[in-house]
Amino acid sequence: MSIIDVEGLTKSFGGFTAVDGITFQVKAGEVFAFLGPNGAGKTTTIKMLTTLLKAGGGRITIDGHDVAADPMGVRRSFGIVFQDPSLDDELSARENMQLHAVLYAVPPAEVDARVTEMLRFVDLLDRQASMVKTFSGGMKRRLEIARGLLHHPKILFLDEPTVGLDPQTRNHIWDYIQRLQRQEGITVFLTTHYMDEAEKVADRVAIIDHGKLVVQGTPKQLKARTRTRSLEAAFIKLTGHGIRAEEASGTDKMRQARKMWRR
Amino acid sequence: MRVLHILWLRQLKRYFRSRARMIGSLGQPLLFLLAFGFGFGPIFQKAGGGDYLQFLAPGIITMGVLFTAMFSGIEVIWDKQFGFLKETLVAPVSRLSIMAGRTLGGATVATLQGVVVLGLAMLAGFRPSSWALFPLALGFMFLVALLFTALGTALASVLEDMQGFQLIMNFLVMPIFFLSGALFPLKDTPGPMALIARLDPLAYGVDGLRGTLTGVSQFPLGLDLAVLGLLTAFFLALGARLFSKIQI
Numbered sequence: 158m159s160i161i162d163v164e165g166l167t168k169s170f171g172g173f174t175a176v177d178g179i180t181f182q183v184k185a186g187e188v189f190a191f192l193g194p195n196g197a198g199k200t201t202t203i204k205m206l207t208t209l210l211k212a213g214g215g216r217i218t219i220d221g222h223d224v225a226a227d228p229m230g231v232r233r234s235f236g237i238v239f240q241d242p243s244l245d246d247e248l249s250a251r252e253n254m255q256l257h258a259v260l261y262a263v264p265p266a267e268v269d270a271r272v273t274e275m276l277r278f279v280d281l282l283d284r285q286a287s288m289v290k291t292f293s294g295g296m297k298r299r300l301e302i303a304r305g306l307l308h309h310p311k312i313l314f315l316d317e318p319t320v321g322l323d324p325q326t327r328n329h330i331w332d333y334i335q336r337l338q339r340q341e342g343i344t345v346f347l348t349t350h351y352m353d354e355a356e357k358v359a360d361r362v363a364i365i366d367h368g369k370l371v372v373q374g375t376p377k378q379l380k381a382r383t384r385t386r387s388l389e390a391a392f393i394k395l396t397g398h399g400i401r402a403e404e405a406s407g408t409d410k411m412r413q414a415r416k417m418w419r420r
Numbered sequence: 421m422r423v424l425h426i427l428w429l430r431q432l433k434r435y436f437r438s439r440a441r442m443i444g445s446l447g448q449p450l451l452f453l454l455a456f457g458f459g460f461g462p463i464f465q466k467a468g469g470g471d472y473l474q475f476l477a478p479g480i481i482t483m484g485v486l487f488t489a490m491f492s493g494i495e496v497i498w499d500k501q502f503g504f505l506k507e508t509l510v511a512p513v514s515r516l517s518i519m520a521g522r523t524l525g526g527a528t529v530a531t532l533q534g535v536v537v538l539g540l541a542m543l544a545g546f547r548p549s550s551w552a553l554f555p556l557a558l559g560f561m562f563l564v565a566l567l568f569t570a571l572g573t574a575l576a577s578v579l580e581d582m583q584g585f586q587l588i589m590n591f592l593v594m595p596i597f598f599l600s601g602a603l604f605p606l607k608d609t610p611g612p613m614a615l616i617a618r619l620d621p622l623a624y625g626v627d628g629l630r631g632t633l634t635g636v637s638q639f640p641l642g643l644d645l646a647v648l649g650l651l652t653a654f655f656l657a658l659g660a661r662l663f664s665k666i667q668i
Contacts, residue, residue: 207510209668232512243503247434259426260511288437304507 160185160312160344161206165215168201175201177368178215183361185311188338188345190359192352194396198368199348200240203316206346207237220311233261236305237314240348242297246290250281250300253289254307261308275303279333295326302333306343313337315347319354327351331358352389362388366396423513424521431492431525435532445491449484449537453477453544456603469605477541478630479602482564484537485530486622489565490593492526493572496663497579506668515664523569523659530565531558549635556641557632560648564625567652570659577662600626607638621651 159182168176176198183189193199204210206217208228216223222230244253254272263271276282279299289297298318305313315334319327335358338345349355355362356376363373372379372395376388383391435442457473464472499505508518535558538546548554575588599613600622606614617623628644631637637644 204668209506209509211667229512232510235510237510239503239506241503243505243507245430245434245504245507246502247437248430252433256426256430257507257511259422260508260513262422262512265422 158185159183160220161189161346162218163206163215164217166202166205166212166217167214168198168205168210169213174368176205176213179365179368179370180215181363181370181373183344183346185344186338186342187360188334188347188358190355190362191346191348191365192355192362192392193348193365195350197365197396199365200316202365203237203314203346203348207235207314208232233308234310235312235314236308236310238298238301238305238316238318240316240320242301244289244297244300244304247288249286249288250276250292251285253300254304257304257307263308271307275307278306279303295322298322298326298330299333302330306337309341310343312344312346315345315349317348317350319349319351327354334358352387352392356388364392364395371395423517424524427508427518427521428525428528431522431529435529445484445488445533446536446540448487449480450540452483452603453480453537453541457544473541473544473546474634475605475630475636476603477538477544477546478633479600479626480541481534481537481561481633482600482602482622482626482629483597485534485561485564485625486568486593486597488533489526489530489568490572490588492529493523493569493574493659494576494585494588495526496522496573496576497582497585500576500666500668501581505666509666509668515666516660519573519660519663523566523573523656526569526572527562527565530569531562534561534565548633553632557629560625560628560632560644563645563648563652564622564629567621567625567648567655570652570655574655574659574662577659577666596620596622599623601638602626605638621648624648624651 161183163182164180166176166179167174179202191199191202201210205212206219206224208224208231212225216225218224219231220234222234224231245256248256251272254275255268258268258272273282276285279302281296281300281303284292284296289300292300302318313334319330322330331354334345337343347355347359359376361373361375362379364371364379372382374382379388379391379395380386383394385391385394453476457476461472464470464475469475496505509515599617599620601617602622606617606623609617624639624644624647627637627639628641628648631641631644
């Protein structure tokens with residue numbers, strides 16, 4: 158059963174095509190890593206999946222709801238941690254959580270207990286009354302993850318959740334996410350620049366470049382296909398200069414063609 | 421309703437927590453009140469205008485409301501840049517209730533600001549002619565507050581960043597303020613200016629507040645109320661429409 162179903166998704170800004178007819182499915186309960194170099198179209202795709210941006214073409218179905226026809230149904234089904242912070246700095250950690258609980262119609266009787274539970278989950282319970290503006294980058298990220306999970310979503314979108322964090326905090330965050338996925342069976346859709354992290358946590362990986370889906374499969378399949386030993390090497394082989402240089406080089410193609418004729 | 425309430429509460433919390441902003445936004449009305457009030461007072465008196473402070477105070481109260489309301493609306497840009505807007509836009513609530521909640525919050529804050537300026541004006545010597553119409557005066561302040569919070573929200577919805585803020589202040593907010601009759605009586609101004617002032621939404625707010633607080637007004641209070649009410653409804657609708665179209 159796929160919980161995210163994307164078909165022929167396209168988005169252009171002016172003359173520039175940011176996302177160019179991509180198709181993929183994410184199964185319920187899996188960790189799906191959406192990878193690509195800067196400007197490849199990752200964030201644009203996430204924005205369309207999460208109803209922030211209207212798709213230019215194609216169809217998106219999330220948890221059985223069509224994004225264009227039933228955005229409210231889609232919004233109820235996911236939580237999201239954005240690439241850049243989206244907390245209110247002038248409110249305390251607890252107030253940010255309470256506001257989120259109201260936006261997502263968490264029953265009033267349950268709000269306090271759930272907020273406490275989630276703050277404990279990310280080790281921020283002792284700082285719950287502090288204003289968010291006094292938090293470090295890592296603390297803000299943890300709070301955002303706690304907030305994204307507060308309403309028990311079926312899908313969690315993570316847009317580069319560990320960017321700019323130290324290795325300790327990064328490990329913590331991935332531990333949380335993996336624990337959550339195992340315990341609650343939540344589907345995780347993530348983007349990251351850290352290939353080692355993707356290799357460690359992702360069940361399946363899709364690589365996007367220049368708005369097009371280059372490849373998708375398990376990290377193992379991708380490594381086997383590119384004959385590389387790490388996902389990072391596979392990623393660079395698929396998107397890096399090596400491949401583009403070969404494509405651009407006419408002499409390479411001529412040599413290959415000559416070889417073929419001689420045979 | 422819960423959504424409306426919590427977003428309303430958020431605006432209030434932000435206002436009360438930011439002391440610098442509170443004091444800063446009181447500084448300007450206070451300066452105008454004292455400098456103009458005591459500076460032009462004697463001339464105004466000699467020209468037969470009566471007590472200038474009595475005339476000026478309602479105008480300055482309206483100014484306090486105008487600036488705070490406009491700023492509350494424009495704050496949507498801040499939320500765009502600092503990301504909080506995304507949190508509300510991906511939530512399963514209608515854009516209309518988000519816009520309504522924060523606009524009501526902004527308007528409440530602006531009205532409070534007006535009441536504080538009224539207090540300052542009274543410290544400077546202003547005396548309302550009667551307290552009977554005070555609820556109506558509050559009503560005028562709230563209408564002005566709603567109108568300009570909605571206008572600010574509408575502008576912020578189509579602007580990308582704070583670059584245009586100076587433009588709005590100098591070419592929209594300042595003219596609206598200066599041509600509203602807040603500082604001088606409109607009835608003796610030259611024709612073209614009187615005409616422009618009639619098109620200024622704030623003129624009806626200033627006039628209504630002056631009428632309810634001092635008993636002297638240029639237009640009938642009913643007209644002030646009707647014009648202001650209609651314009652507020654229009655700008656609320658416009659703000660809601662533009663806000664609901666925001667794409668990030």
